[in-house]
Amino acid sequence: MTFLFPWFAVAGVAAALAVVAAHLITERARQPRTLPTARFVTPARVSSAMVERRPRDLLLMTLRSLVLLAAGLALARPVFAPPAREPVRLVIADFAGAHDSAEVRDSAVAAGNGRVIEWRASRSLTGALLTAYTEAQELAARGHEVGLSVVSPFTAASVDSATLAVRALWPSRIALVPVAAPPPDRRATSVVIRGASDDVLLASLSLAGSPPGAPDTVWISRDAIDPADAALAARGHAVVHWPRAGGTELFDRAPTADTSYGIAVEGYTLVAPLERSAHLASDHDTATGVRVIARWVDGEPAALERNVGAGCMREIGFAAPEDGDLPLSSGFLRVLRSLTAPCGAMRRDTALTTRERAALAGSGAEFASLRPVRAGISGVAVLSQALLVLALALLAGEMVVRRFR
Amino acid sequence: MSDYGPLLEEVRRLRWRAGRPVTGALPGAHQSRRRGASAEFAEYRPYRQGDPLSRVDWKLFARTDRAYLRLSPDRTVLPTMIVVDASPSMDFPAGPGSKLERARQLAVGLVAVAHSEGDPAGAVIAGGRIAVFRPRTRGGVVGEVAQMLDHTSAGAGGSLTEALGIAMRSSQRLVLVTDLLSGDEQLIALLRAHVVRGGEAYLVHVVSTEELEPPPGAVLDPERPEEVRVLDDRGRTAYTRAFADWREQVAARSRAAGVPYLLSITGDSPAADVRKIVVSGGMAAHR
Secondary structure (H helix, E strand, O other): EEEHHHHHHHHHHHHHHHHHHHHHOOOOOOEEOOOHHHHHHHHHHHHOOOOOOOOOHHHHHHHEEEEEHHHHHHHHEEEEEOOOOOOOOEEEEEOOOOOHHHHHHHHHHHHOOOOOOEEEHHHHOOHHHHHHHHHHHHHHHOOOOEEEEEEEEEEEOOOOOOHHHHHHOOOOEEEEOOOOOOOOOOOOOOEEEEEEOOOOOOOOOOOHHOOOOOOOOEEEEEOOOOHHHHHHHOOOEEEOOOOOOOOOOOEEEEEEEEOOOOOEOOOEOOOOEEEEEEEEEEOOOOOOOOOEEEEEEOOEEEEEHHHHHHHHEEOOOOOOOOOOOHHHHHHHHHHHHHHOOOOOHHHHHOOOOOHHHHHHHHOOOOOOOOOEEEEEEEEHHHHHHHHHHHHHHHHHHHHHHHHHH | OOOHHHHHHHHHOOOOOOOOOEEOOOOOOEEEEEEEEOOOEEEEEEOOOOOOOHOHHHHHHHHHOEEEEEEEEEEEOOEEEEEEEHHHHHOOOOOOOHHHHHHHHHHHHHHHHHHHHOOOOOEEEEEHHHEEEEOOOOOOOHHHHHHHHHHOOOOOOOOOHHHHHHHHHHOOOOEEOOOOOOOOOHHHHHHHHHHOOOEEEEEEEEEHHHOOOOEEEEEEEEEEEEEEEEEOOOHHHHHHHOOOOOOOOHHHHHHHHHEEEEEEOOOHHHHHHHHHHHHHOOOOOOO
């Protein structure tokens, strides 16, 4: 048997023990009894306080203890656990994105022996986790231990502000089965650079392709941001602040530049020596709507994006290499296309970081016994009601015994 | 009203004869000090002038030429009073098992036995006041005495010595039923005086089981409520010894005074105690 609210049972036991203790250690006031032959009691035998170590009224003590115990057990809502059955693994199959459905379906079939929850309602896994949790409680009521696997590309869109809180409901480890992420959502954009005529990015953009008349225009500012740039962003454009040297609003210029040999953007990692001339500002708070869109291979943010009005502003924390042909390489061009994508396009398809995936997976056993809430609710109610009736009957008995002692 | 039926049934066949010849004018079941003219022979006495000639044994005169009167034993009644102590200490423990209830049982039983012998029987109860039922032989005496006892509750108004004095004046046989906690020496002295004057006296000492084995705790004497004493486990031994010693001393003084002593414990059978009392007179027998 288990309890839906075990603390009430603990409280009932503690109260019953307290009643027993009170009966044991009660120092009764010396109410003298009448004894006509008291004159034969030696006066020198008048002693100090007599603490009676034996309970004086076992029946009252028993009734009072049983009342509190029965009431505590009734409020704890006891439920008889069903016999244990084989473990069941549920599978959440994430079909909400533009990734390969066949790969998801094949992976889901192989991932578990229980029901496959095909999730299409939203790219966030929050709703899918809630559905799985409800299903798991039904299984737990029938005696099954339940595990969970999630088949998904695990992009940034998979996790929203409620996902980890819902994940915390699950008591065991969640097996993450990644599938290939969908290709980045790229609408044709034209990129406008405001800077010097010998800017190395001009050469890169000419190779990357910036068709005129594209529906979206992305502005790159190589100098400081001015109010006009903010106004552009507010009207729905993406404005990229990519200084040739120095820091930005969110990146402080480093006293000495170091070299990092890789940068990851949208699941792609450019392996090349890049000068890291700025670091994330110490007073920056990533929880205030600023998203990391690129990271150095050591995990430090390399580029940030934040919403401004209908658009967004991006800040790049590294300088475009002025020397060599890296700016003309396909890898750099891919990074450039990602950093100059329209607002929102990057956010949806950025892969989860290792830490975010670890938080989603959690730790613990592979299978867990969830606490049944709905199962056998009628049986729970009957047993609780019976215990309450018993408690009331015992209370009535205690009053009668106390009255007629 | 208490149920005396079972007790009366058990004592119905008891006979309570006087311990020695008594003085009495009315005919009864007890041997009289005087010699009478019945058919039963007791002794001869020389004829004295004035004796009735009809009582001369002429056959003896023919044999001896001397005139003797033939004498036979006479029998008379023995008025009996039961004195019941109803002081506050007798109302312990509270309820139907109290010493006072035991005293009532003994009194009714003894009155019934005496009445069945044809003796005038009565009772005096000293509680809040003194209630007296003079010795009578009419039918219904037992019921009237029982009613008087039941309607008298424990109290401190009546004097037991005064009640004893009333009984001594109106009876030759008296039984004092008391717990002796109001003072034993004066009571025993009065009983002894009654015995010396030719009467019979019995002392029935009533004790409750709770007094013999009291539980530990604080206790007080109802007749001395200002004193509170504590009885712990060690003190109970001394208490039991002191109480027993006192009972033995009282019994010894009572017997030395010629007053049979009986200890009546509330847990025992009242009929058995009545039987012991009447047997201690030395002349009881079942019919």
